Amino acid sequence: MQVLTAIHSLLSIKSENHLKLLNTLEILIKKHGQFKENISTFVGLIIDSVNNLDILTKMILILDNKIYLELNYCKLINKITEAYIEKGDLQKAYDVISKLDLENVNTIDLDLKLSILIKQMKLCNKLGKYEDTIIFSKKIIPKQIFKFKDLKSKFERQYYLLLIEVYNESDDYYLIGTTLKNLLPGKDESDKKESFEESELIDCVNFLMISNYDTHLNMHLLKDLQQNNKDLNKLPNLKKLLDTYLSNDLITPTDIKELVISGNYSFNKKFDTHVKQLNLKIIEHNIRCISIYYDNIHLDRLSVLLNIKASDVNLESILMDMINGAQIFAKINRPLGMLNFVANSNEGGSDNLLEQWSDNVELLLSQLDVIDHLITKEQITYN
Template sequence: MSSQLEKSIESIITSQTDVNNKLDQLLKLEKQNRLKEHADQKDSMLILESIHKLLSSCNQNDKLIETLEILIKKHGQFKQNIFDFVVLIIESLAEVEQLNKLIPILDNKIYLELAYCKLVDKIADSYIEKKELHKAYDSISKLDLENVNTIDLDLKLSILIKQMKLCNQLKKYEDTIIYSKKIIPKQIFKFKHLKEKFEREYYLLLIEVYNDSNDYYKIGSTLNLMIDSDPEFKEDELIDCINFLIFSDYDTHLNISLLSSLQKQNKDLIKLIEVKKLLDSFLSKDLIFADEKKSLIVEGKYSFQKPKFDDHVKVFNLKIIEHNIRVISTYYENIRIERLIELLNIDSKSVNVEGVIMDMINNNQITAKINRPLGIINFVPYGNDNKNIITQWTDNLELLLNHIDVIDNLIEKEKIVHGI
């Protein structure tokens, strides 16, 4: 770096002339440096920093933006210097109106795409601070991060999470899902700093979406992922995980597999006596009696909370009925519907037992036939036909894969403990 250049800059800055005159002299100095045979990148950056310092200190931000627009058009500029100059300007501007003036200047310039992302991110933050969420969403939703090759993962995730959060706040849940698919947890959260910084918020935002649409299995399975990846998870998250998996459609490969795994693997259930009782009851081969239902309801952060409390109680009661029917199907070959209602201890006027049984048959929870004229249900044990052989094979395969996942998690924990 030329000491002569430093003296020239100092002389201009400390002169008694006005700001415009000083700027003209600095721009003239910049042009001389740029056009000389062996232009120096460091010297060029020093001049740009001096221009920024001069105009910022005098609160001449509009002039600073105009100067940037002029310099970008000049041939022979060092692109890295212009990039750094742009970043300096973005960091120094506070007014969202001035930040918006930079958008057309930076747009469609590949070497400034990262600066453009930082600019839009700051604009969105400014709108969020002012509670102008629609404007924040409109600005940040224009970013297509897939085509930004120079962006680092930290900034990319920060923007994607912000996009998801804004979508949730504006009830644009379909857009949340679109943005969430741009994050691949297994690839991204294997990096410790990204996992610690973003993983939890990412999953919580998805749970908000699933909770709105009553997608119980996705809520439960997402919470299960959080519990598996975070040893310091909250108790109400484990409660919600179990509740929502119970609310889910019965499937031995999905919710029942996860519930069984939690029952066997999760040591924290010992501290949550009521939740353990619920899980043990639901996975047992015993009937759950009517007087037990209230004691099995355990509130979580999302489950059994207003405004969905009544819906959750209704679903929970249905799952208890389904559980009891599955249990009865293992002990009875046939049973009268009146006797089944008596055993279930339910009000036949409020619950269509026959309809519940038909749904369970259609969903492969039980195999049965209903003789309506006689009012008898015939429970048919699973045979050894090809369909059931395939079902047993997939059950065994699912069990094997679960064991592999558990072993993989244990190996990872050992690696972390021993610093391998």
């Protein structure tokens, strides 16, 4: 090791003869009798001291497919990628780092692995390769990785924000809302986040409200936010809107834009699209409320209660979508222009049993999460 350190000092630091250094490294790697640990340390010294991009690029071929140098290979790729990013050549940076298969690297520590994966996701987003972002994101399992406090504080926010960029591009409102909810403080004291981002809470509520109605998905999450998120009290207008949306009261503003509360992503760059979607969800909410109190209603009267004009909104199409989606149980009598609400034939039947079973499973899983947290806490304490 002393000999290798001297070689590094002579060729890299004193004379900066990097080509000679690479030739020496190539010769040493071919000599199978050399100590692998010493060679690995020597390679690490070279990577740390050399900043010449051409020399670093030539090292890729020397280190490639050398199992005992796989950790150094990852560090080399990471350094080259950083150099290309600093130069503004994102495409070359992506071409270099995308070839790195971290799943086959056993000696890499989690910190470096996550750093490289996050970098891969960032480059994909900047280049518009959103499908690749999803592929790289699958290599990070949040429940397993972010249970470590240092990794959680360092990478969790970056990971989720990069995913939100992808979902926002495809207008997947439910996934944006659920991803943002992971960044919010929960009811469990151990789940408290270090900081409260007002825009994240606004976006979370907005996207869950304008996503497709489902009692077990967005509505369940909205009720959970209403009951357990104390930060909503700091945003009275948002809390009022959420309370009304989850109630059985009609929402009939003179202008739908009165309800708009802009966040970082919601009602911002895609303002008109989000307003149109909010308007649709408000109409659906009002129809669900009306179905509670009416057995049948004339479509003209329904339009008046919904505060809409028949020329502006295709009410029949909305009703058909709600009936097909099991949001309401009704029949449309076109000749008479009537909407007849009918009783749910599955009420108290198999659907109700499935709903109870789903709720019980959800309760069981939440209890298991608590137990898992307590066991981990005990293990850490005894260690």
